[in-house]
Amino acid sequence: MSDGAQNLSRRDVMRIGATGVAAAGLAGAGLPVLADDQAAPGKLPKRRYGRTGLEIGWMVGASDWPKELIPRAVHAGVNYWHKAQKWTAETMPPALKAQPRESYYLECVVDRVNGDHSRGKIDEERHYEFVKNCLKESGVGYYDVFKFHFGYHSIAEAKQNPGMVRAFERLKKEGLVKHLAISQHHYNNIGGDMAWEIMHYLADHEPYEATQFFYTYNDRKEVGEWIDAAKKKDIGTIAMKTMGGVGRAAQDQKFTKLLADPKYAGSTPAAAMVKWLKSNESLTAAVIATRNFDQFRENAGAAASLAMNPQDRAALGLLAGYNKGLTCLLCAECVTSCPEHIGVADIFRYERYARDYFDLDRAQKEYAALTKNGASCVGCGDCLPACVQQIDIAAKLGDVHKLLG
Numbered sequence: 426m427s428d429g430a431q432n433l434s435r436r437d438v439m440r441i442g443a444t445g446v447a448a449a450g451l452a453g454a455g456l457p458v459l460a461d462d463q464a465a466p467g468k469l470p471k472r473r474y475g476r477t478g479l480e481i482g483w484m485v486g487a488s489d490w491p492k493e494l495i496p497r498a499v500h501a502g503v504n505y506w507h508k509a510q511k512w513t514a515e516t517m518p519p520a521l522k523a524q525p526r527e528s529y530y531l532e533c534v535v536d537r538v539n540g541d542h543s544r545g546k547i548d549e550e551r552h553y554e555f556v557k558n559c560l561k562e563s564g565v566g567y568y569d570v571f572k573f574h575f576g577y578h579s580i581a582e583a584k585q586n587p588g589m590v591r592a593f594e595r596l597k598k599e600g601l602v603k604h605l606a607i608s609q610h611h612y613n614n615i616g617g618d619m620a621w622e623i624m625h626y627l628a629d630h631e632p633y634e635a636t637q638f639f640y641t642y643n644d645r646k647e648v649g650e651w652i653d654a655a656k657k658k659d660i661g662t663i664a665m666k667t668m669g670g671v672g673r674a675a676q677d678q679k680f681t682k683l684l685a686d687p688k689y690a691g692s693t694p695a696a697a698m699v700k701w702l703k704s705n706e707s708l709t710a711a712v713i714a715t716r717n718f719d720q721f722r723e724n725a726g727a728a729a730s731l732a733m734n735p736q737d738r739a740a741l742g743l744l745a746g747y748n749k750g751l752t753c754l755l756c757a758e759c760v761t762s763c764p765e766h767i768g769v770a771d772i773f774r775y776e777r778y779a780r781d782y783f784d785l786d787r788a789q790k791e792y793a794a795l796t797k798n799g800a801s802c803v804g805c806g807d808c809l810p811a812c813v814q815q816i817d818i819a820a821k822l823g824d825v826h827k828l829l830g
């Protein structure tokens with residue numbers, strides 16, 4: 426932990442609770458999108474996306490980015506677009522339409538049906554029809570990547586239910602999709618397996634060519650081990666939910682005051698996190714939450730720059746200290762110990778949407794769909810020893826329930 430971070434008391438960090446989010450939300454909505462194209466960062470590095478063979482820009486773009494940002498992102502080297510199925514022929518960004526189709530990669534995420542990612546079903550026919558309809562609406566001709574959104578609940582399910590793979594294979598035969606990938610969550614809250622266990626299995630037994638999963642600084646060692654193993658097996662790896670605590674720290678005056686110390690000069694937690702992620706040569710790319718051009722410029726600039734320097738290391742240490750006791754890493758380690766089977770990591774993921782991405786609407790919507798929310802916590806404390814972040818989980822669940830319930 427950095428010296429500076431130790432100066433942040435628990436009271437300080439809890440201070441940016443609901444009121445902090447409200448203020449941050451306003452600040453986030455009002456942040457300028459710069460009109461200055463000159464400010465575009467240098468070209469992003471590209472890496473091979475595993476067995477797909479695609480060379481993708483290190484920062485993954487997303488269909489929910491502000492539309493003003495997309496031409497600049499394309500210019501900076503973003504060529505892989507997550508959740509591209511949301512674009513119709515009308516909303517497809519002109520900056521992409523103007524390019525040859527083979528110069529950028531569109532990913533279609535395919536969800537379970539008849540319920541959310543925990544309760545929904547895999548249904549070959551419905552997934553097949555879904556992709557066909559998206560293609561009809563968008564007129565893009567084909568999707569480069571068919572991605573199973575949220576992934577399997579367990580290895581057993583992957584073995585027993587080939588519906589997602591079969592839907593992909595039928596579409597591939599028709600030339601409508603090219604590659605198969607998965608975005609895998611942990612499912613120990615419903616008696617399933619951890620993401621890395623499932624991904625290791627898929628790499629050896631199923632035709633998945635690439636994976637996406639949670640990964641941030643100080644994450645569990647098994648995630649890093651998966652990234653190394655995937656590299657050896659030529660499976661693509663995209664890290665998501667990478668910026669834990671970055672948004673809330675930026676809104677915290679005590680944190681920003683500490684960050685003004687010369688030992689952090691020229692760095693920020695966001696830039697340092699991006700450089701740290703990029704320093705892992707085995708990781709293909711990262712999804713970085715981006716709301717406007719200023720953020721994009723900071724993140725892409727860091728991704729295009731050289732290795733971490735001492736100021737970056739210090740800034741990352743400051744953020745790690747700030748996050749202790751406050752920010753969940755979404756590792757799901759605590760979930761197995763909860764007798765109430767509360768999806769603690771899911772609840773704190775929704776908190777992150779509110780406190781770090783300033784998207785309170787989305788956070789509240791997702792929270793409302795939970796069968797067990799923070800109010801189900803009986804305060805037994807069984808989860809506490811498991812938490813590497815030393816979070817008072819019961820108290821935080823109560824706090825998040827006030828924010829999102």
Ligand code: SF4
Nearest residue numbers: 763802803805806808
């Ligand atoms: S304190 Fe709450 S979240 Fe933790 S184990 Fe007990 S019921 Fe589950």
Ligand code: SF4
Nearest residue numbers: 753754756757759812
């Ligand atoms: S509360 Fe702690 S143990 Fe549970 S998911 Fe978050 S960081 Fe991991």
